[in-house]
Structures are given as C-alpha cells and as structure tokens.
Ligand code: NAD
C-alpha cells in the first residue's frame with residue numbers, strides 16, 4: 546500500500562481528495578495546521594470511508610517540524626494543497642502569502658530530495674492565465690502577469706517545481722483548477738468559508754439561508770451572453786478524483802515529462818446569472834440579488850479545454866452542475 550502525504554488535507558479540496566485516495570487503496574497521512582479548517586473533518590472523513598487518516602497538526606512554515614515529519618514518516622507521494630487562498634487578502638498581506646505558499650512548498654521539496662521521494666502533485670489555478678486570449682483555455686495558452694500576490698504564488702510555485710524537477714529528477718504534476726464547488730454526496734464534508742465568503746457559491750447559499758441579505762452580482766456589462774462574467778464550475782468530488790488520476794500516473798511511471806500540467810474543469814462556461822437561475826431551480830429557493838459594479842481583478846470569461854486531462858489522465862467530470870448546487874445547498878442547511 547502506497548503512503549500519500551496530503552498537506553492541507555482537512556481543507557475543502559483536500560478532504561474530498563483524502564476520501565477518494567482511501568477509496569483507491571492509498572494510505573493517507575494528513576498534515577494541516579487548522580488555519581482554515583477544523584479537526585472535526587477527520588471524523589467526518591472517517592464517517593464516509595470508515596478509515597481515520599493519520600493526522601499531524603503542523604504548520605508547514607516551521608522548517609524543523611517539516612524535517613521531523615519527513616524523518617519519521619514513510620512517504621511515496623505528496624499532494625500539496627496547504628496554502629492561503631484569499632485573493633483580496635493577499636493584496637494586503639503579500640508577505641504572509643509568499644511565506645506560506647512559497648516557503649512551505651520549498652521546505653517540502655527539499656525534504657523530498659533528501660528522502661528520495663519522487664511523486665508530487667501541486668494545486669495550481671486557472672488564475673495563472675488571467676484573461677485568456679482564446680476560449681476555451683488550453684494548456685498552450687500563455688500565462689499572464691499575476692493580478693494578485695496569491696495568483697503570483699501559483700505561478701512562482703509552478704516555476705520552483707519545474708526547477709526542482711530538472712535538478713533533482715522529481716516527477717510532478719500541477720493541476721490548474723477552474724472553480725471548485727459543491728460538497729460530498731454524504732454531506733459530511735464540504736466548504737467552510739471563514740467570515741464573509743468571497744466566492745460565488747457559498748455567498749449564494751448563505752444568502753438563500755438568510756445569513757446574508759442579498760447577493761451582489763459583480764457587473765452585468767461584460768462581453769458575455771448576458772453581461773455577467775463566465776466561469777467553469779467543477780464539482781469538488783470530480784476535482785478530487787483528478788488528483789487520484791494524476792497521482793496514479795506518477796506512481797505507475799506513466800508520465801512522459803518530469804513536469805506536467807493540466808487544466809481541470811468541465812469545459813463549460815456559465816455566467817453568474819445562469820448559476821443563480823440554476824440554483825433557484827434546483828433548490829426551489831428564491832434568491833435576492835442586485836447588480837453592482839465589477840469586482841477589481843475579475844476576468845470576463847474563463848473556462849477550460851479539458852482535452853489534455855481527459856486523454857492523458859483518463860479522467861472526466863461525472864457530476865452535473867445541478868448535483869454540485871444541490872450538494873452545496875444541503876451542506877449549507879446542515880451547517881446553519
Ligand atoms: P482550504 O483553505 O479549504 O484548504 C487549505 C488547507 O491548508 C486548510 O485546511 C488550511 O488549514 C491548511 N493550511 C494552510 N496553510 C498551512 C500551513 N502552513 N501548514 C499546514 N496547513 C496549512 O483551501 P482549498 O479550497 O481546499 O484549496 C486547496 C488548494 O487549492 C490551495 O493551494 C488553493 O490555493 C488551491 N486552489 C483552490 C481553489 C478554490 O477555488 N478553492 C482554486 C484553485 C486553486
């Protein structure tokens with residue numbers, strides 16, 4: 546049985562990936578400092594899979610703790626989710642973002658080299674493309690200068706991994722996620738935003754349940770089908786499964802390059818108004834919303850061409866938007 550270290554494994558995408566790893570026969574070791582998650586997630590994972598993963602509460606910015614972890618744990622592969630992820634906050638606290646998202650990454654890569662661990666999966670983001678020249682976005686699309694320190698940590702993170710792969714013969718895959726949404730079918734795990742949600746779906750579910758007065762839709766003057774911005778919303782369980790596909794490719798030595806990167810999205814672009822309409826239909830809730838100015842830094846449209854990931858990783862999305870919105874709503878009701 547292969548031992549997989551999952552950093553940030555109690556977070557939104559990490560927890561769903563832990564469940565899928567367990568279902569695929571991997572033994573999981575979770576590291577999380579609980580800066581954006583709670584320890585209950587461990588029990589909730591166990592409720593789904595029947596297996597409680599090994600857990601180390603540890604801050605990956607602490608180099609000696611990271612060294613100690615690697616010195617005492619047998620690891621065959623790493624999926625690195627741990628990072629700060631609030632785009633707006635990163636503008637005000639850039640150094641904290643660089644310390645965590647870059648510092649922790651470097652420490653982990655150093656330990657991989659020291660302990661001869663070869664397989665690494667990195668959480669990247671479609672944010673690296675900025676406003677793409679061509680839609681849908683293929684991996685041939687050039688990356689753009691990042692619009693926020695957060696976005697820059699993903700670009701620089703990928704570059705650091707490329708250099709480490711070349712110098713130390715590591716094998717790595719970056720997955721460039723589009724917009725992950727939804728919750729596990731069991732409704733035992735989901736997204737737990739702290740404070741006022743920045744992302745669309747938790748803002749919608751919190752409005753529908755009465756925690757927020759109304760959704761502000763950021764702009765209806767974009768050059769899109771209805772004027773609102775377009776994104777590619779992918780069910781978090783599908784996204785979790787893409788990690789298993791990527792890891793399995795590395796473990797089975799099926800990768801053709803030592804560094805590969807894939808867009809992970811559904812391939813469908815949907816506008817904010819389409820999401821609102823679908824949410825109202827699926828949940829039979831009326832949503833209060835108002836149109837306000839554009840949000841600074843938002844792109845007009847981003848959706849994936851997922852041909853590469855479907856062909857090389859033999860992965861494809863299985864769940865619908867309706868599944869995702871329904872599960873997000875059930876999760877909100879359970880947690881309110
Ligand atoms: P999340 O905040 O829910 O999960 C991250 C987890 O990492 C949290 O549990 C947090 O406590 C932990 N963590 C953070 N810093 C740590 C540290 N120094 N030491 C140990 N643990 C630490 O975020 P998520 O939505 O699950 O995102 C996971 C990854 O995917 C992140 O790297 C994020 O940047 C990336 N990503 C997310 C999205 C998205 O929309 N959610 C999109 C693209 C990329």
Ligand code: WQD
Pocket residue numbers: 630632669670671672723724725743744745746748760761762763764774775776817840843
């Ligand atoms: C989606 C759409 C908003 C909230 C962000 C990060 C990106 C990635 C995913 C990590 C946009 C609109 C939103 C609201 C709204 N994260 N919206 N009212 O901006 O595509 O991506 O999360 O890597 O890096 O930038 O996602 O969910 O914030 O917004 O109208 O209250 O919903 O303008 O068009 P986004 P989002």
